[in-house]
Amino acid sequence: MVETTPPVLELRGITKRFPGVLANDRVDFDLRKGEVHALLGENGAGKSTLMNILYGLYRPDEGEIRLNGAPVTIDSPHAAIAAGIGMVHQHFMLIPVMTVAENIVLAAEPRRGVLLDTSAAERRVRELADQFKFHIDPHALIRDITVGQQQRVEILKALYRQADILILDEPTAVLTPQEAIELVEILKRLVAEGMSVIFISHKLNEVLEIADRVTVLRRGKKVDTIPTAGATEASLARMMVGREVLFRVDKEPAKPSEVLLDVENLHVFDDRGLEAVRGVSFHVRAGEIVAIAGVDGNGQTELIDAITGLRRASEGRIRVGAEDLTHGSAHTFLEQGVGHIPEDRQRRGLVLEFTLAENLVLHDYAKEPFSKLGFLNPRTWLAYGRRLLTEFDVRGGTERTRASALSGGNQQKVVIAREVSRDPRVLIAAQPTRGLDVGAIEFVHRRLIEERDEGRAVLLVSLELEEVLSLADRILVIYEGSIVGEFDPSATEEELGFAMTGGRQPTALV
Amino acid sequence: MSDLDEQPQAEPGGYAPSVAERLAFYQRAGGVITPLLTVVLAFAAGGIVVLATGHNPFKTYKAIWDGTGLNWFFQFGHHHIDIPFTNHQVFFWWNTDTNALTAYNLTQTVLLTTTLILTGLAVAFAFRCGLFNIGGQGQYITGAIMAVWVGSSFAHMSHGLHVVFAIAAAILGGAAIAAVAGFLKAAVGAHEVITTIMLNWIAYWTGSFLVGRGGPLQNTTDVSIPISPDIAPGAHLPAFWGNPALQALDVGFFIALGALVIFWLTLNRTTLGYQVRAVGFNPEAARYGGINVARNYVYAMAISGAFAGLGGAVDILGWEYHIGVLDIQVSNIGFIGIAVALLGRNTALGVGLSALLFGALVNGTSTRGLDPNVFPPELASNLTLMIQALVLLFVGADVLILYLWQARKKLGRRRPAPETAEAVT
Numbered sequence: 036m037v038e039t040t041p042p043v044l045e046l047r048g049i050t051k052r053f054p055g056v057l058a059n060d061r062v063d064f065d066l067r068k069g070e071v072h073a074l075l076g077e078n079g080a081g082k083s084t085l086m087n088i089l090y091g092l093y094r095p096d097e098g099e100i101r102l103n104g105a106p107v108t109i110d111s112p113h114a115a116i117a118a119g120i121g122m123v124h125q126h127f128m129l130i131p132v133m134t135v136a137e138n139i140v141l142a143a144e145p146r147r148g149v150l151l152d153t154s155a156a157e158r159r160v161r162e163l164a165d166q167f168k169f170h171i172d173p174h175a176l177i178r179d180i181t182v183g184q185q186q187r188v189e190i191l192k193a194l195y196r197q198a199d200i201l202i203l204d205e206p207t208a209v210l211t212p213q214e215a216i217e218l219v220e221i222l223k224r225l226v227a228e229g230m231s232v233i234f235i236s237h238k239l240n241e242v243l244e245i246a247d248r249v250t251v252l253r254r255g256k257k258v259d260t261i262p263t264a265g266a267t268e269a270s271l272a273r274m275m276v277g278r279e280v281l282f283r284v285d286k287e288p289a290k291p292s293e294v295l296l297d298v299e300n301l302h303v304f305d306d307r308g309l310e311a312v313r314g315v316s317f318h319v320r321a322g323e324i325v326a327i328a329g330v331d332g333n334g335q336t337e338l339i340d341a342i343t344g345l346r347r348a349s350e351g352r353i354r355v356g357a358e359d360l361t362h363g364s365a366h367t368f369l370e371q372g373v374g375h376i377p378e379d380r381q382r383r384g385l386v387l388e389f390t391l392a393e394n395l396v397l398h399d400y401a402k403e404p405f406s407k408l409g410f411l412n413p414r415t416w417l418a419y420g421r422r423l424l425t426e427f428d429v430r431g432g433t434e435r436t437r438a439s440a441l442s443g444g445n446q447q448k449v450v451i452a453r454e455v456s457r458d459p460r461v462l463i464a465a466q467p468t469r470g471l472d473v474g475a476i477e478f479v480h481r482r483l484i485e486e487r488d489e490g491r492a493v494l495l496v497s498l499e500l501e502e503v504l505s506l507a508d509r510i511l512v513i514y515e516g517s518i519v520g521e522f523d524p525s526a527t528e529e530e531l532g533f534a535m536t537g538g539r540q541p542t543a544l545v
Numbered sequence: 546m547s548d549l550d551e552q553p554q555a556e557p558g559g560y561a562p563s564v565a566e567r568l569a570f571y572q573r574a575g576g577v578i579t580p581l582l583t584v585v586l587a588f589a590a591g592g593i594v595v596l597a598t599g600h601n602p603f604k605t606y607k608a609i610w611d612g613t614g615l616n617w618f619f620q621f622g623h624h625h626i627d628i629p630f631t632n633h634q635v636f637f638w639w640n641t642d643t644n645a646l647t648a649y650n651l652t653q654t655v656l657l658t659t660t661l662i663l664t665g666l667a668v669a670f671a672f673r674c675g676l677f678n679i680g681g682q683g684q685y686i687t688g689a690i691m692a693v694w695v696g697s698s699f700a701h702m703s704h705g706l707h708v709v710f711a712i713a714a715a716i717l718g719g720a721a722i723a724a725v726a727g728f729l730k731a732a733v734g735a736h737e738v739i740t741t742i743m744l745n746w747i748a749y750w751t752g753s754f755l756v757g758r759g760g761p762l763q764n765t766t767d768v769s770i771p772i773s774p775d776i777a778p779g780a781h782l783p784a785f786w787g788n789p790a791l792q793a794l795d796v797g798f799f800i801a802l803g804a805l806v807i808f809w810l811t812l813n814r815t816t817l818g819y820q821v822r823a824v825g826f827n828p829e830a831a832r833y834g835g836i837n838v839a840r841n842y843v844y845a846m847a848i849s850g851a852f853a854g855l856g857g858a859v860d861i862l863g864w865e866y867h868i869g870v871l872d873i874q875v876s877n878i879g880f881i882g883i884a885v886a887l888l889g890r891n892t893a894l895g896v897g898l899s900a901l902l903f904g905a906l907v908n909g910t911s912t913r914g915l916d917p918n919v920f921p922p923e924l925a926s927n928l929t930l931m932i933q934a935l936v937l938l939f940v941g942a943d944v945l946i947l948y949l950w951q952a953r954k955k956l957g958r959r960r961p962a963p964e965t966a967e968a969v970t
Contacts, residue, residue: 345833366835375833383833388826397823397834401816411814 042101043068043231044089044120044200049098051084058084060255061098066200071222071232073246073263075239075275077472078442079431081255082235086202089233090122091115121193122202125209127185131178136160138177139192163194167224183214190221201225202233207241208470219245237275237472239268251275276474284480287488289508291320295492296342296373296461301351303337311337313516314351319461319492324483326495326507327518330535334516335496336378339465342494343375344368355461369398374459376450376467378496380443384450387439391429392420394438395453427452428478444475451479455486462486465496480506500528580888580895584902587935591928598924605920609928612914613905614650650914652787652794656864657878658904660685662801663856664882665900666808667723667849669891671737673812674845675825680726680741682879683748684719684850688857690752691718693868694762696776696861707780712800712858719854720847722748727846731839737846745879752873764867772869782863797859802897804852809893811848821845853879881907884933887940906932 042065051059059081066072076082087093091109099106109115129138136157145155160173169187207215243263251258251274258274296319303312311334319325340346344365353361355371377383385394396405396416404415420434429448431441468476487493497503510522512534520534592602664681671678695711729735755762756773764774784793812818823831824841832838889895908914910925
């Protein structure tokens with residue numbers, strides 16, 4: 036039945052060139068009324084460019100856009116909104132100090148004279164929220180509500196402007212699993228009301244779950260458009276990457292030897308002064324990967340900070356090899372051979388304004404040969420950078436490129452290159468594959484196993500159970516700041532999920 | 546492979562970017578074009594105001610230009626010039642007469658530029674560490690007081706040593722008072738904008754007390770005048786150009802040029818500079834990288850203060866020779882340094898050029914520089930303040946400038962650049 040519905044939107048032969056890059060190469064795309072159509076591709080495949088063209092942010096070099104069969108020109112977001120196209124960006128465009136209602140009506144406010152008609156605005160917002168069963172308080176300030184709720188505000192903003200086509204740019208990247216489930220329900224209600232949704236993603240499972248059809252892009256070209264019925268994660272991954280992707284990394288059994296990281300009865304406070312880590316003890320041996328699994332916000336961040344010298348432990352002991360580093364600074368930990376792939380590569384792992392060469396020497400700029408007697412020797416950095424970028428297959432830039440210009444996957448490769456090439460004894464990887472596409476995930480996983488086999492002690496902290504199960508030799512589950520159980524990798528997701536929620540029935544797991 | 550899907554990440558919707566972040570963005574996107582455009586816009590707006598007062602803006606700007614003395618470089622033609630150490634004259638295609646009014650004006654402009662380079666660097670260096678140093682004025686005063694103190698004491702010290710000693714004291718003084726702000730930021734998180742403003746007042750009143758009537762640094766020849774004694778001749782910076790009877794140009798200018806080089810070298814070629822830049826761009830990443838962020842705040846402020854203190858020293862040792870309460874209280878050279886740094890985008894070359902611009906502007910619109918028949922100088926000095934304020938305003942309104950620039954580009958090429966498209970949405 037879906038097959039006979041005419042397309043509400045058609046993109047024909049869209050080509051977009053940027054200096055030196057063909058971002059979109061004669062891409063066709065069509066959207067039917069009442070469907071969720073996923074746009075799938077690796078980082079840098081041209082998904083966002085295509086949608087920015089549709090939303091009027093870029094102008095195509097070739098090709099045309101048709102709405103309900105008639106060709107249209109969309110040369111600004113304004114024109115896109117007028118044509119009934121709404122877009123929810125990955126980074127929300129909301130004003131934190133204003134209320135939900137004020138944000139939604141912004142630029143199209145109901146007025147009474149020259150003043151904003153606050154009550155009318157709130158009434159309209161409430162009506163819309165009720166119609167689509169959004170649970171949201173129009174009076175709340177944006178800065179006080181969760182990210183998931185902010186996203187709903189963005190969706191309401193589009194609905195308020197009478198969009199009937201909604202573009203969502205990687206909407207689940209910022210959501211907790213529970214919020215992701217709620218988003219799926221919202222999208223189902225929207226399409227039931229006759230809306231059409233374009234859903235940009237690189238996560239295979241959610242595409243299969245949410246979308247009716249999926250269009251796969253690879254390096255700016257459309258690979259195919261297929262119905263999700265009958266597709267599998269493996270088949271989509273093959274289309275996306277262009278080759279078979281191994282979801283489970285092959286690995287030899289671990290050969291653990293001496294203890295390299297030893298944590299005893301660690302207590303750590305978070306920024307608000309609450310005890311986030313409550314008496315954690317564990318150890319990691321050379322040649323094994325120990326994973327810490329848990330739902331986000333159960334003390335993982337504070338634990339990692341403490342065992343890398345970025346946060347003081349209030350109690351307990353941390354030893355790396357034979358050294359007691361409990362009161363060491365970040366510098367001491369680095370000197371003692373602790374490598375750290377941080378949770379947030381953009382906020383912490385990289386200085387985005389620095390070149391890749393500068394970023395690669397972030398820990399060692401003060402050492403020979405990178406500097407001598409306090410004077411830098413940038414030439415050695417460039418050579419070093421070039422070598423590492425080749426070795427770790429970083430694409431999209433040279434050693435002189437600014438880190439901000441790289442895609443997320445390549446940025447992560449730079450971080451990994453830096454940490455691994457310092458030859459650390461202990462490697463701490465915090466959510467190392469967050470936001471990466473399948474190809475990059477495979478790279479990171481393989482690399483972590485290699486590092487284990489080199490005889491490093493690897494501590495993996497991850498929210499992704501699948502990742503934990505496929506990489507770890509031992510699994511510790513953290514819940515409310517305590518280690519509540521140890522499992523071996525033959526455990527099932529259900530067992531882990533049960534422990535991760537403190538023994539309650541798992542609900543928040545996708 | 547293309548990476549256009551992942552634009553450089555904008556701030557996640559939650560917070561307004563800090564001054565330093567906005568500036569960093571401005572630096573990335575603007576290149577050389579935005580500062581130039583900023584200046585052109587500021588001058589255009591200034592011209593409109595001149596027009597509104599019933600004067601001809603073109604004639605006024607020409608008179609200001611003449612007042613700067615920069616026209617000295619363009620006096621081509623047939624001139625008689627002196628052959629040094631003789632009474633003979635020869636024909637030359639360029640008038641090099643240093644007794645002419647233009648030469649005198651030029652000297653004044655270069656003297657101002659010298660100081661502005663140093664107070665500009667004081668703001669720029671801190672900015673590169675993510676700190677907004679409003680305290681250039683207080684650091685400058687501290688340096689000047691230190692130079693006066695050392696310069697007027699130790700009268701029997703040998704010439705070279707006395708100069709070096711006075712400069713070192715001024716640098717240390719400026720560094721010390723600025724380091725207080727850095728230390729407060731590092732230790733208790735006190736915002737440097739607040740603390741440096743407070744320190745400005747401390748320097749202002751301490752300086753006024755020291756050289757004021759009955760103050761320990763007041764001159765002893767006429768105790769009714771609140772002014773310091775003159776520094777010993779042995780502490781003067783040697784002059785190298787112009788007529789010493791009027792006012793000659795001293796080697797302080799070369800000290801300022803040297804400071805530009807040191808600024809660049811420190812930031813780009815030392816491990817300290819690497820740390821400062823890392824902290825300035827992303828303190829969290831710097832901390833993760835093993836850099837002691839708190840310590841860098843102190844160092845960066847101290848170095849900033851050293852530049853401003855040096856500015857005070859070259860003024861005192863170069864041509865002022867003493868400092869009075871009035872000098873302290875009317876001086877605003879440290880504040881103009883903020884505009885210099887912002888317009889110069891906190892780079893060595895940029896600070897040098899914008900110091901020249903502001904130095905010329907201040908001198909060209911001064912009562913002695915500007916031809917009173919064309920435009921009343923008492924209005925003209927307000928014009929300087931206006932142009933300065935407009936530059937600051939436009940630097941603050943970076944996004945607006947970028948938008949205008951992009952709109953122009955769009956008209957020209959019908960093709961927005963990918964990275965600036967983000968900025969205006």
